[in-house]
Amino acid sequence: MGERYIDVSYDEDNGIRLGDAFRVVGKHLLVCLLAAATLGMLTFAYTTRQITPHYQSSFTVYITNRPANQQVATESPTTNYLSSGDVDASSALANTYAFIFESSEMVSRAVKGAGLDGYDSRILDGTLVATKVEQKTPLVTVTVTADSPQDAYDIAVSLIDIAPDYISGIIKESSMAVVESPRVSTTQSSPSLLLNTVAGSLVGFVVAALVVVGKDGKNKNVGSKEELKERFGIPSVVDVGELLPLLPRHASRTIGVMDVDGKGLAASNAIALATSFAARGARVLLIDCDVSSDACSKALGARRFGGLTDLLLKHGQASEVVQEVGQGIDFLASGRPIDGFGRRVQDERMALLLRGFEKSYDYVVAVVPSALSDDSALVLADLFGKVFLSVCAGKTRKADVAETLRRLRLADVQIVGFIYGERHQRAGHVPLHQR
Incomplete structure (x- = not known):
């Protein structure tokens, strides 16, 4: 148990990174501006009435x-x-x-x-x-x-x-x-209404910023690649060139890209990986295994229905539901949501489908849902040879990463590495052609 257990102390780092502080202030900018305006008006009223x-x-x-x-x-x-x-x-x-x-x-x-x-x-x-x-x-x-x-x-x-x-x-x-000679003044020398009002507004903004940073700006989100590797001993990759050495050099290569928090980041990373593999001349199949989200289909501009769940229910053949993407990429959508999807992927049918795909493609890249919200995630992750966890710097919560890894370790699923992304990165649109 000790080898598989991982604590969640990764979330206990309460330091504040400067980048996180600025992002939190930007997120709560309206609150800070309202605080500045309120204190500025109070300072103006106090200056005119009490001083x-x-x-x-x-x-x-x-x-x-x-x-x-x-x-x-x-x-x-x-x-x-x-x-x-x-x-x-x-x-x-x-x-x-x-x-x-x-x-x-x-x-x-x-x-x-x-x-x-x-x-x-x-x-x-x-x-x-x-x-x-x-x-x-x-x-x-x-x-x-x-x-x-x-x-x-x-x-x-x-x-x-x-x-x-x-x-x-x-x-x-x-x-x-x-x-x-002396003259009769036409303006007051002190206090300065403008200076006091501006000072009050500035103090209000700073106080509000400190409050929101103290509340939400603590080091709760994923930081640098080096920080992830130091904490978990797992490498982080940002492009396919770094990922290739982590993959087996023989037979077909199946790769699962798992979401941490269910916000669709895995779909973007899986599309980017599939596009990179195809650019190297490989035949790639991209599978969306997240039936609760259509992020992958939306990003590709593909239809969501008619996909993996249809094959699991034996409603048609793979050639009827696989959508062809230009430049050597095929796409299998998640299909219609069905009850008991977690139990379905444990059937022999899913394993047979993957073995068939491995014979037809150089790479099979799958979008795996979050292990924190989908009971099928651990089963799906166990079916793929290599599983990568999608994280986004400054966005993915550290506690979610730690808990996801804990669940995967308890299920004997080995995470090969993190696919690390910045907040501004987005998957590009890939044109589709019906097969």
């Missing part, structure tokens, strides 16, 4: 180390008459002026001078007034941030009014001149 908007008003002053009565013009200062030493001294004074403009004492006086109240906490935490000193020039830009455009403007004007007298009491030999 107090702020407005700014700024002015720029020129600082000089000379008293006001020695300047050419206070409103339009010039440095033509100043020496380089005066400019350096004025630049050094600019930092002192910036500190005084931000001091709580001066800001408090400016607020009172503007006849305003309600800014006590902003004065204490130093967020009402901010300054910026230009490098290598004695220019100081003062920015007032208040709860309304008019408040910001009034405080800025009040600062300009009280600054000369207040600062002259601290620094005797200096003066300032207004270079750019």
Whole structure:
């Protein structure tokens, strides 16, 4: 029992591959977009209703180390008459002026001078007034941030009014001149509705993506060929060139291609194999043994009825139901669904049919249904000399692969290898001609 048993721990790998994560997000893209839109709207509503908007008003002053009565013009200062030493001294004074403009004492006086109240906490935490000193020039830009455009403007004007007298009491030999006057703002400086809305939407999308990836993006599907071989010790092939060394070199070659999850992947792979064998000059018979699906007939554009089940019920001869495909391929459809199909394939009739086909063709390629859903799958797999399991990277569930192999091993059916495919691969259409 131990040699035939295989556990399903292959499904316990909960890592997340980057490709799987992107595929899951793409699959649930609508959910992620809805989450982004919802959180974006909530952020917009919260920003407009719960956050107090702020407005700014700024002015720029020129600082000089000379008293006001020695300047050419206070409103339009010039440095033509100043020496380089005066400019350096004025630049050094600019930092002192910036500190005084931000001091709580001066800001408090400016607020009172503007006849305003309600800014006590902003004065204490130093967020009402901010300054910026230009490098290598004695220019100081003062920015007032208040709860309304008019408040910001009034405080800025009040600062300009009280600054000369207040600062002259601290620094005797200096003066300032207004270079750019304050203005009433027409737009709020913060918060930014656009930035907050975009940030909220982005957070909503990322959170939704993480949720769907955490839920569905775990490493539950088949990965690389190397991963399959390492886990099960079974080779994976992607074309007939790799498959040929695994086949016997004598007599007729019968190949079963089994579905794992019943989604028609085996039909596509079987058609591809039959086409490849025929291209090498071989006579090929393609048999659809999956009576629950007509994926093979649809892919070939063939009629489904009149096929394998008719022969099992002895309703006609093989020459009457085999459909001829161009380039050396014949096709036997599954036929009409019948009760007890699993028992029928155990009869001697099925074995006799296969022996007859082996004499007439170089290769017999059969589509075998999934062992997880069809009771005939294990019996059919045992009838063929070589059985390959169809898997699709990123699509076939690892748990299904492990359980299928477990059932096959318990039934003493040996899987030769995996026929490995990518998600984007599809079987091409092959034109049919009636025999």
